[in-house]
Structures are given as C-alpha cells and as structure tokens.
Amino acid sequence: MNITIEGLGKRYNYEWVFRNLNYSFKENNEYAIVGSNGSGKSTLIKILSGVHSPDSGELWVRGKRVEGQWTVAKAHTAGIETVHQDRALAVQHTIARNIFMGREITGLLGLIRVQKQYEEAERLMREIGFTSKVFSPNSVVATLSGGERQGVAIARALYFEAELLILDEPTTALSLTETQKVYSFMQAAKEKGSSVLFISHNIFHAYDIADRFVILDRGTVAMTADKSEIENAERLVQIMKDFAHIAHHTEVKL
Numbered sequence: 257m258n259i260t261i262e263g264l265g266k267r268y269n270y271e272w273v274f275r276n277l278n279y280s281f282k283e284n285n286e287y288a289i290v291g292s293n294g295s296g297k298s299t300l301i302k303i304l305s306g307v308h309s310p311d312s313g314e315l316w317v318r319g320k321r322v323e324g325q326w327t328v329a330k331a332h333t334a335g336i337e338t339v340h341q342d343r344a345l346a347v348q349h350t351i352a353r354n355i356f357m358g359r360e361i362t363g364l365l366g367l368i369r370v371q372k373q374y375e376e377a378e379r380l381m382r383e384i385g386f387t388s389k390v391f392s393p394n395s396v397v398a399t400l401s402g403g404e405r406q407g408v409a410i411a412r413a414l415y416f417e418a419e420l421l422i423l424d425e426p427t428t429a430l431s432l433t434e435t436q437k438v439y440s441f442m443q444a445a446k447e448k449g450s451s452v453l454f455i456s457h458n459i460f461h462a463y464d465i466a467d468r469f470v471i472l473d474r475g476t477v478a479m480t481a482d483k484s485e486i487e488n489a490e491r492l493v494q495i496m497k498d499f500a501h502i503a504h505h506t507e508v509k510l
Contacts (some may be wrong), residue, residue, distance in 0.1 A: 267314035274475030288466030306331035337413035403434030
C-alpha cells in the first residue's frame with residue numbers, strides 16, 4: 257500500500273507537534289520510525305491509524321486524497337491495521353476468540369461460526385510461525401509469552417488483510433528470545449504482502465527489523481535512509497544524537 261502525507265500538521269492545546277510533515281510510504285517495505293521523545297512518532301502513528309485526524313495537510317491512500325475525517329473505521333477499510341503497545345488483547349479468552357473479537361465470522365441469522373473461526377485461527381498461527389505444538393486456537397492468551405501475544409495481535413491484523421501493519425513498540429519489555437519471535441512474525445507478515453511500519457525507542461531492535469529508516473526530529477522528517485546506507489545500529493544512534501544538537505534541516509552526512 258502506498259501512503260503519502262503532504263504538509264501534515266497536528267496540534268494539542270494550540271501547540272503544534274508538527275506542522276509540515278511530508279513523506280511517502282511504499283508497499284512491501286519494513287519501515288522504522290525513530291526519533292527522540294517529543295519528535296512526533298506516536299502522533300504520526302495515531303494519525304495513520306485513524307485515532308486522530310490531522311489539523312492541516314493532506315493524506316493520500318493508494319493515490320487518492322482522503323476526503324472528510326479520517327477515522328479508525330476508514331483506516332481498517334483501507335487495509336491499515338495497528339498493533340498497539342498493550343496489544344489490546346483479552347488475555348482471559350482464547351487465541352481464536354481474540355483474533356475475531358468484534359469482527360466475528362457469522363453465518364445465517366448472525367450466528368457465530370465457531371468451528372470456522374477455529375480453523376482460520378489455526379491456519380493463521382501456522383502461517384506466521386507458531387510452530388509450538390503446545391498451543392492451539394483454544395489456548396488462553398494469558399498462558400502465552402509476550403512475544404507470542406504479539407503474534408496473536410499480528411495474526412488478527414493479517415486475517416483482516418492488512419496492507420499496512422503498524423506496530424507501536426512491539427518489543428518493549430521482551431527478552432531477546434521473545435523479541436526474535438516478534439521479528440519472525442513481522443517477517444511472515446511482509447512475506448504475505450504487508451508493509452510493516454515499526455515504531456520503537458530501542459534503536460538496536462529498529463535496526464535489526466527495518467529495511468528503511470525515517471528519522472523524526474522536533475516534528476520534521478530529518479532524514480530517511482535505506483539500511484544499506486547505515487552500516488550498523490551504533491551509526492544510527494550517532495545520527496540521532498547529531499540531530500539532537502543541531503538546528504533543523506542541517507545536513508547530516510552518512
């Protein structure tokens with residue numbers, strides 16, 4: 257999915273988070289949005305996912321300008337699914353129930369097709385790499401690890417045919433092993449044709465996952481780069497530190 261933002265602006269209580277944000281996200285890429293606190297990362301994610309509407313500028317989806325208020329429902333219809341930091345899972349329910357909660361598969365008379373949901377959940381778990389025989393679609397989410405819970409949230413997004421999968425801090429508080437599981441789930445999403453947009457304060461995780469970086473600094477797109485242009489995570493950290501100490505629009509050499 258191609259999404260373009262032109263002159264995008266958002267403010268809270270008369271204070272602008274950003275006023276003239278411009279960028280185009282292309283299909284079948286893994287993007288990492290990085291930047292210091294207050295750079296506008298979370299606000300941009302909320303706008304793309306429909307939680308907030310911009311106060312200025314334009315949003316283009318698949319080459320068409322968005323008319324009217326941009327909402328979560330419109331984002332879902334457009335194929336944008338978001339996995340939030342808290343995953344928004346009902347941990348006391350099963351994997352299958354969580355995947356379809358609020359958007360259940362129904363048949364005649366509106367009855368829920370429980371067996372169909374089980375079969376679809378089983379297929380999704382297999383496709384994104386739930387290789388453990390310990391779990392089934394009837395497993396209660398509370399018994400899963402943090403990384404596996406992220407997998408459930410990603411499976412839910414993929415079932416609803418996400419063309420752009422947005423992940424907000426998906427590796428927070430996860431161990432190295434659990435983080436690797438999230439990497440695998442994200443790679444599976446990309447292989448199924450989804451673009452992945454990843455926001456993280458952990459630059460080393462961002463570097464490992466993404467193939468393109470969007471660096472925000474004080475409400476502007478300070479720099480974009482392919483992974484091939486930045487030799488390692490340490491260099492990415494240094495670039496961000498440089499931006500923290502120089503004026504806007506000053507060129508940073510790779």
